[in-house]
Amino acid sequence: MASGSMPGAEFVEDICLSLPIVGLLYSRFIRPVTYFSEDTRLVFQESVHKVVVRHVETLLSVAKLPPLTPEQAKIRVSRCPSRPLKNPVK
Numbered sequence: 001m002a003s004g005s006m007p008g009a010e011f012v013e014d015i016c017l018s019l020p021i022v023g024l025l026y027s028r029f030i031r032p033v034t035y036f037s038e039d040t041r042l043v044f045q046e047s048v049h050k051v052v053v054r055h056v057e058t059l060l061s062v063a064k065l066p067p068l069t070p071e072q073a074k075i076r077v078s079r080c081p082s083r084p085l086k087n088p089v090k
Contacts, residue, residue, distance in 0.1 A: 013031075057073075
């Protein structure tokens with residue numbers, strides 16, 4: 001939910017999403033996954049990953065352990081499969 005929303009709104013949204021038919025309709029029509037929300041999620045995930053990798057590398061160098069390999073430091077991005085991306089352009 002957006003910042004500034006009512007305190008219990010996220011709880012109500014979670015309940016709506018957990019209901020079998022109502023949750024499907026709610027996620028499909030009221031709160032669809034958009035390119036903006038997907039891009040925002042990916043930017044957040046990548047920035048957090050960079051910070052975590054930087055701190056892990058610092059800890060490894062202080063402990064005199066071998067650094068992470070490029071494969072270990074690689075980000076593993078996955079899309080949320082339960083909510084299809086809504087295509088605004090047809």
